[in-house]
Amino acid sequence: MRITGGSVCCPDGVKRNCDVIVRDGRLFLEDASPRADGEIVNASGSFILPGFIEIHTHGAGLFEFTMGKYNLERGEFDRSEEIYAEELPRYAQRRASTGVTGVYLGTWASPLQQQQFCFRQLKKYMDSSGNGKDGSRILGGLLEGAFLNPQMAGAQNPAFIFKPEISLFDELNESGVIRLVNLVPDYEEASYRLTEYLTKKGISVGAGHTSATGEQFNRAIEKGLKYCIHFLNGPIGGSFKPFNGGGGVEAVLRENIYAEVIMDGIHVAPYYVRDVLARKGMDRVMAVSDAMFASQAQGVKEFTINGIKGRVDDGGRYVYVVDKPQLTLFSSIVTLDVAFGNLLSWLTADMQGAWHKRHEGMSFDEALIAAVKCCATNIADMLRWQGGDDLEAGELVNGKWADFVIADISGQQGNYKLIVKQVYVRGEKVWG
Secondary structure, eight states: OEEESSEEEETTEEESSEEEEEETTEEEEEEOOOOOOSOEEEOTTOEEEEOEEEEEEOEETTEETTTEEEETTTTEEEOOHHHHHHHHHHHHHHHHTTTEEEEEEEEOSOOHHHHHHHHHHHHHHHTSTTTTTSSSEEEEEEEEEEESOGGGOTTSOGGGOOOOOHHHHHHHTTTSOEEEEEEOGGGTHHHHHHHHHHHHTTOEEEEOSBOOBHHHHHHHHHHTOOEESSTTSSSBOOOSSSGGGOBHHHHHHHSSOEEEEETTSSSSOHHHHHHHHHHHOTTSEEEEOOBOTTTTOSSOOEEEETTEEEEEOTTSSOEEETTOTTTSBOSBOOOHHHHHHHHHHHHHSOBOOSSSSOBOOOOHHHHHHHHHIIIIIHHHHHHHTTOSGGGSOSSOOTTSBOOEEEEEEEEETTEEEEEEEEEEETTEEEEO
8 A cells, every 4th residue: 555645754753745555564765656456545624643542541432441331310330341341442433533543541540450350351352353453552551540559549549559569560461451550659668669679570660649759759760660540630739949950840840751731731730741742852751641531422411430529611621620620620521633733733733831931833844743642653653662573563664564544734824723534553444
């Protein structure tokens, strides 16, 4: 298959006289050619992007990975093996429609047996022939809620938070599908032991919902901590004082680890996003959705998850903990195609920062490549140390998996929108 006429977003810039060739599920770049060798896809006027990789998400389309499917009429979740068998393929299709080609599904703080059940269902689907053909390829699980600081739980229930223990993790991961773990440094030696253990097993360790000091962060980094989970999203401590190396905010900004940012413009204000990108660099920030079942769904107003009541705001822009509007947000409803458009808009606009006096707007091409890095390349780079050919994606480079998106971009400087037209996973069209 040859995709012609599109603007190809490569690591070294946007190429406008280049074709993408798909051969045996892998992609190759060639100079534009009129010859027709196999199937031809005309992408004139469109952009060809690497498929987005979603490493922090919990659900969509009324399906919540930890809870099952939400019944609008009863206001309750239904959970059974049959429901997961039906909903996981649908979830993969929904996320593919947003430009996502690889995804990791995460659990909330909840009873251990409940999380074990969820990961068992995920393994069944990951091992099925439909994975990567129904839609996005599901690459593994995220264990978010088990090893938090209970004082920084946000919208999660502290009753289901546990002290880090190797035996407890092994029990949770009986299915073997967990590839990312939220493990805060706050428990010190217990945290460091488990961080080192997970790192040796090829599992990426992140930290969010934490009040760890800078020194505790640095110790965890020595043991293998790779990234910060939803950076600046409320439950992370900071300190302007000189003691203990500051807090988590200072550690993440100083150290060469990756930082997730929820790119809905609500969890983190756009001017702080620009500040973080300026400080961390375009190669260390990862766009995430942290989306829940109310994403890509209609009719959800108020609900309860593990004893915590949430509500969708009247404008349908965000979700919050009841009685704490604007103080404690409850996951998000953003999708990565929207996040990509947000990034492109913010990066091309002149903007006053909080820590930086002023950010000049980038050129369209510069902003486009930066947005690609945040939504795809940087995430693949953070994960790639795990090994395995599943992670040979995230950028349009010869020989990588043909996981890519054909999309249009509408709007003007400071106000862009990404419109996903077609999505391919390993060279096979899964959406559009």
